Amino acid sequence: MKTMQVETPALLIDHKILKRNLTSMQGYADRSGVNLRPHTKTHKMPRLAKMQLEAGAAGVTVAKVGEAEIMAEAGIDDIFIANQIIGRSKVERIRRLTGAVNISFGVDSVYSVKEIDGVFEGADKKAEVLIEVEVGEKRSGIIMRNDFITLLDEIKNSRNVRFKGVFSHDGHTYKASTIDRLKELYHDSSARTLKFAGIARDHGMACEVVSIGSTPPFVLGFDIPEGITEIRPGTYILMDGSQANVLGHHDTCAATILTTVISKPTDERVITDVGAKGLTKEHRTEGLTATEGLGKIVGFDGVHIDSVFDEHAIIYDEGFRSRVEIGDKVEILMNHICPVSNLYEKAYIVEDGEVIEEAPVSARGKLQ
Incomplete structure (x- = not known):
């Protein structure tokens, strides 16, 4: 696939x-x-x-x-x-x-x-x-x-x-x-x-x-x-946006969230299909690990998630809106990987545009 x-x-x-x-x-x-x-x-x-x-x-x-x-x-x-x-x-x-x-x-x-x-x-x-x-x-x-x-x-x-x-x-x-x-x-x-x-x-x-x-x-x-x-x-x-900021680059970030553009209701607003239930509201506010927004859009400099509802990510960026269409898929670099992993039943291990393996998140929800 x-x-x-x-x-x-x-x-x-x-x-x-x-x-x-x-x-x-x-x-x-x-x-x-x-x-x-x-x-x-x-x-x-x-x-x-x-x-x-x-x-x-x-x-x-x-x-x-x-x-x-x-x-x-x-x-x-x-x-x-x-x-x-x-x-x-x-x-x-x-x-x-x-x-x-x-x-x-x-x-x-x-x-x-x-x-x-x-x-x-x-x-x-x-x-x-x-x-x-x-x-x-x-x-x-x-x-x-x-x-x-x-x-x-x-x-x-x-x-x-x-x-x-x-x-x-x-x-x-x-x-x-x-x-x-x-x-x-x-x-x-x-x-x-x-x-x-x-x-x-x-x-x-x-x-x-x-x-x-x-x-x-x-x-x-x-x-x-x-x-x-x-x-x-x-x-x-796996790294994430906050800890990669310590290094000053994102070359070590292995994990992202794939999400679909589902709405473009205004000239600058874009909605994708992942919200707090798949991304969290995590962000860091101090020091080298401080993050902007609730996640970065991979491949689009300076574009980040502004806010989330349970099932929606909200992005305000006119330039980004003009470059994507409804149905397009983009990747989000999350701010904090640990709680995000806990939200998914499986991860897709990918290489060169292909899924090479599916890895169950078997310890998901094991909080006791």
Whole structure:
């Protein structure tokens, strides 16, 4: 099938760019002497996760137990859930997975460790956990040294929980206004992660894994400090408008939304058939990743989505209107790929104008 014969709206992935992104990030990790454990929440597709593993990734990262279950069902056997898993039923699902896969997950509270310890009572394997360190994103994770030591002691004194290491996410780097500032935030975050790894070591609990994540520092090729063992970028595989802005070009953007022009009601207004339900209303307002509008129209400089309804994208551009007809198909470069992937049942992998494969988004909607 020709790419332009695909019914719209549709998620497209350019195969050549995809493979370049895979090769580039794996080469960077290899040269840096660290494991690559890509975050699959970006694409939610076992097919792409397997491509990442075939390229050399040590395992995959997910955000939810449901995503871990989908990846395990697909035969992926080394999974890290980079999140706190609270609730006995969810921890019980992880316990069931331990029989078939090597799985670890995040903690940042005594409550969590106590709950895990109880659920894993009598299990063949201990639960493997990494403590999350808050490094400036102002999200989850341990902040104070005393709380970290208390948590280490809780794990040490538990019967069914094994300490594997520490992890962090430097998502606040997305708001950096310059490359130099981004590098400063990245190095500060890495240093803070290593500091807590050192505290654990001095407490008699050396880290097997010291894991850091986010895409911008790695696509920019920043040095990875000694002591970091693993990186967890996600967006790099497909990229999007906001993170590509860090690079100053869109050559690494593999994913787009194919959409059809369905109306031209005024001299400057164009309507296409993808709205918030297929594009989201995501945009970034600060720093290098700031975006204009709700998505860029590929091949038309300066043309972007001005607004969306549930099923309609609204574009105000007289020049663009004069160049397209009702029934034409155009591609949109989305601002944020991760939530967009979650909206589609499948992606079309394309090359040279042809669909070469359809990849189910099997972890779509797996939010529990």
